[in-house]
Amino acid sequence: MATMLAHPPSIETLAPFRRSRECHTAVPAGIEGEVPGWLRGEVVRTCPAVFDAAGWHARDWFDGLGMVYAFRIGEAGVHFQSRLLESEAARDAWQGKARLGSFGTPTARPFWQRLVEPVPRITDNNNVNITRIGPDLVAMTEGNRQLIIDDATLAAEGPLRYANDALHGAIMTAHPHLDTLRNTVVNVATSFGMHGTISVYEHAPSARRREVIGSWQTAHVPYVHTFGLTPDSAILVAHPYAVKTAKMLWSSKGYIDHFDWHPDQGTRLVVIDRATGAVREHVTEPFFAFHTVNAFERGDETVLDLLAYPDAGIMADLRVERMLARLPDLRPALLRITMRQGVERASSEKLGDLGFEFPSTNYKRVNGRPYRYAYGAANWPEADHSYTSALVKVDLETGKSSAFRDEPYVFGEPLFVARPHGEGEDDGVLLSVGSARDDESSVLAVVDAASMTALARARVPSAIPLDFHGSFVH
Numbered sequence: 377m378a379t380m381l382a383h384p385p386s387i388e389t390l391a392p393f394r395r396s397r398e399c400h401t402a403v404p405a406g407i408e409g410e411v412p413g414w415l416r417g418e419v420v421r422t423c424p425a426v427f428d429a430a431g432w433h434a435r436d437w438f439d440g441l442g443m444v445y446a447f448r449i450g451e452a453g454v455h456f457q458s459r460l461l462e463s464e465a466a467r468d469a470w471q472g473k474a475r476l477g478s479f480g481t482p483t484a485r486p487f488w489q490r491l492v493e494p495v496p497r498i499t500d501n502n503n504v505n506i507t508r509i510g511p512d513l514v515a516m517t518e519g520n521r522q523l524i525i526d527d528a529t530l531a532a533e534g535p536l537r538y539a540n541d542a543l544h545g546a547i548m549t550a551h552p553h554l555d556t557l558r559n560t561v562v563n564v565a566t567s568f569g570m571h572g573t574i575s576v577y578e579h580a581p582s583a584r585r586r587e588v589i590g591s592w593q594t595a596h597v598p599y600v601h602t603f604g605l606t607p608d609s610a611i612l613v614a615h616p617y618a619v620k621t622a623k624m625l626w627s628s629k630g631y632i633d634h635f636d637w638h639p640d641q642g643t644r645l646v647v648i649d650r651a652t653g654a655v656r657e658h659v660t661e662p663f664f665a666f667h668t669v670n671a672f673e674r675g676d677e678t679v680l681d682l683l684a685y686p687d688a689g690i691m692a693d694l695r696v697e698r699m700l701a702r703l704p705d706l707r708p709a710l711l712r713i714t715m716r717q718g719v720e721r722a723s724s725e726k727l728g729d730l731g732f733e734f735p736s737t738n739y740k741r742v743n744g745r746p747y748r749y750a751y752g753a754a755n756w757p758e759a760d761h762s763y764t765s766a767l768v769k770v771d772l773e774t775g776k777s778s779a780f781r782d783e784p785y786v787f788g789e790p791l792f793v794a795r796p797h798g799e800g801e802d803d804g805v806l807l808s809v810g811s812a813r814d815d816e817s818s819v820l821a822v823v824d825a826a827s828m829t830a831l832a833r834a835r836v837p838s839a840i841p842l843d844f845h846g847s848f849v850h
Contacts, residue, residue: 421846
């Protein structure tokens with residue numbers, strides 16, 4: 377996960393990646409405005425927080441050691457709690473070791489170890505997402521080990537143990553879907569062998585045996601971060617940022633360092649029938665995407681909305697060294713990809729007039745169905761090395777966008793929480809954590825999703841690094 381290379385300047389000194397000391401005991405937040413009386417629960421998130429430790433240095437944003445934190449919203453107000461993630465990767469890093477394979481930071485395994493173990497064990501530094509899977513609160517990254525988090529203390533209790541099934545050792549995405557109609561968890565896992573196999577699997581929320589419902593084999597394995605899901609289909613985005621599996625053998629590089637950009641191959645959309653496992657493929661122009669927004673069926677068409685960069689250059693922009701010189705522009709375009717049965721070529725069109733990342737919808741109501749509103753966070757660099765930041769709402773019917781900004785803060789993923797018994801698709805609030813630009817503080821912003829105006833801010837005297845994903849848990 378790291379090597380003893382020359383120590384670069386630390387990104388931890390740079391807003392919005394500063395961090396404060398852990399806060400194991402919950403402390404009250406200062407409230408401005410009024411939190412809706414119906415809003416009760418907790419925002420639980422995980423983030424890359426530690427980039428330098430005892431001679432170990434993360435080389436990629438995805439490799440910062442994880443921290444779990446929570447804003448707990450109750451009758452007594454809002455309380456904040458945080459804790460560094462206890463993991464094997466973290467224990468190694470604090471001892472200056474780098475034995476586990478990570479995202480974009482090299483390992484420090486000796487040659488003899490690479491000979492006997494051609495592919496390193498994968499990191500358990502689960503800093504990408506945290507969500508509830510049945511009875512368990514689970515922290516995850518793109519790996520084969522997920523960690524159960526104690527909801528009261530935020531301590532890691534140990535790995536989530538799946539049955540010794542056909543996917544043992546496979547790399548799972550950190551973006552499982554919950555099919556609320558079937559009460560089923562759906563996710564994608566990648567296995568490496570002579571070829572790569574990307575499998576869609578399902579299980580009941582409380583079950584721990586993964587049932588493969590369909591697979592796709594390929595000689596060039598794409599980087600898969602998310603996927604689309606409808607009641608009928610799972611849709612894989614096989615953009616041309618891919619790797620031949622043999623490149624990974626005996627290597628000391630980070631996982632993503634093996635991937636290459638091949639725009640001449642275009643982007644393939646792989647549609648897997650959830651009932652039969654049948655696979656059909658479509659092709660469109662090359663682009664790179666982390667996140668899908670939503671997907672739905674329309675007659676003989678499958679529609680997938682996603683956030684597209686023109687190429688894979690964003691991956692280089694997430695290197696710590698590059699971020700120290702210029703923060704990444706996180707404003708991919710919202711694209712709609714339409715795939716028609718029997719027609720290989722898929723069409724694409726741009727939706728809305730603003731780019732954004734970390735998408736959100738009224739998930740329980742609209743996922744897998746036609747919908748109207750998408751939300752996200754737009755962050756882009758200025759000449760003075762600061763971020764301009766906004767929460768964005770796109771009306772897919774009109775193509776018009778609106779935004780919420782609060783100048784002192786850089787905001788991450790907005791979580792949509794529907795108002796109980798609300799009527800409209802945008803009847804609810806967005807909950808987003810903002811990192812202060814100029815001091816050691818952060819806020820949880822409560823934003824009305826219909827008007828995109830602030831209802832309340834819960835401020836804490838702790839710097840929370842800009843992060844990726846989390847959940848609102850009732």
